[in-house]
Amino acid sequence: MTEQNRATKKRRITVVGGGSFGTALADISATKGNHVRQWMRSAEQAEAMNTTHVNERYLPGFTINQNVVATSDLAFALESSDLVFVAIPSKAFREVVRSMKGLVDGKLLVSTTKGVEAETFDLMSEILHEELPGARIGVLSGPNLAKEIMAKCITATVIACEDDELCQTVQEVLHCDYFRVYANHDRYGVELGGALKNIYAIVSGLAEALGMGENTKSLLITRALAEMGRFAVTMGANPLTFLGLAGVGDLIVTCTSNLSRNFRVGYALGEGKSLEAAEKALGQVAEGINTLKLVKEKADEMGVYMPIATGLYEIIFNGHDIADIARTMMLREQKTDVEFILQQS
Ligand SMILES: NC(=O)C1=CN([C@@H]2O[C@H](COP(=O)(O)OP(=O)(O)OC[C@H]3O[C@@H](n4cnc5c(N)ncnc54)[C@H](O)[C@@H]3O)[C@@H](O)[C@H]2O)C=CC1
């Protein structure tokens, strides 16, 4: 097939997940003329979406392309599809993908979920490998606020996988005049960056609510990147991947936008709300809370120095005073600016 034919080929796409990001991906894929089925667990939500073409619960005010067919029938959603995006929160991810057994052999399967599994410290593509070994697996991650994608703001993302054909297919399916897809072979690094940055989005929301200055916010984001890199190296990942869209790009957007749910949870905490109240008011998933708990435990276990994540953990889970934590961090031993710690090969 020529490159031109490949790029214009209409494909059958399935999106598993009825939340904001799944809907945004379904919308772009359909806008490109592909046949799209979107699975969600609620039959009523699917029926309402097929009638109104609006996802009222997660993306109110945005009209979804009419070629998206919503369904609560997983087998129907997956039958004859070429490419499947999985946009299910990490807590329910394994349970949902288990129910896809026997339905996706040989298909291209792409996780868009930025989280970590509690019991295993698995990232979502690792769960896909374990549960659905017959599929070809990739990860989509980047600075991708769902509402901005629906508003057709110029956006870019990363498809990460060693399988070049998978990367190329995703690029062809999603690429349009407002959405650009870069390929990366480092699946683990791209996925780890997407999960870790949520921790620092919470910290940034908290700093914003406390009226901290621009110097402080810049300090937080930059040192967050240093912490992320240190953690990545200890996990055997390449920290240089974090210099791309799925690392620093996503860190910037989620640490500076109140469209980020993690940022909003941090903001609510900074206003003095409890974690329960902040999560309840959000009504959507903020992966960073769970990730913070797991990364803090892992960092302690492996002896990785992560003062910002540890400080946030103490505030959220041990009730420490925010001002005390900030003061302690400022009085710590002064470190070097840039730490280039490359993997030993
Ligand atoms: N919303 C965004 O801007 C972006 C989100 N992501 C990632 O995408 C993932 C999914 O997030 P969103 O779509 O934003 O979440 P969301 O909070 O908007 O929606 C979650 C969806 O998952 C469904 N769900 C929850 N538990 C389920 C279960 N047990 N079985 C079936 N369905 C279940 C909910 O019904 C809902 O449809 C998250 O990990 C997030 O990090 C990635 C990029 C951007």
Ligand SMILES: O=C(CO)COP(=O)(O)O
């Ligand atoms: O990952 C995101 C943007 O890239 C979305 O962030 P939140 O989950 O914090 O809304």
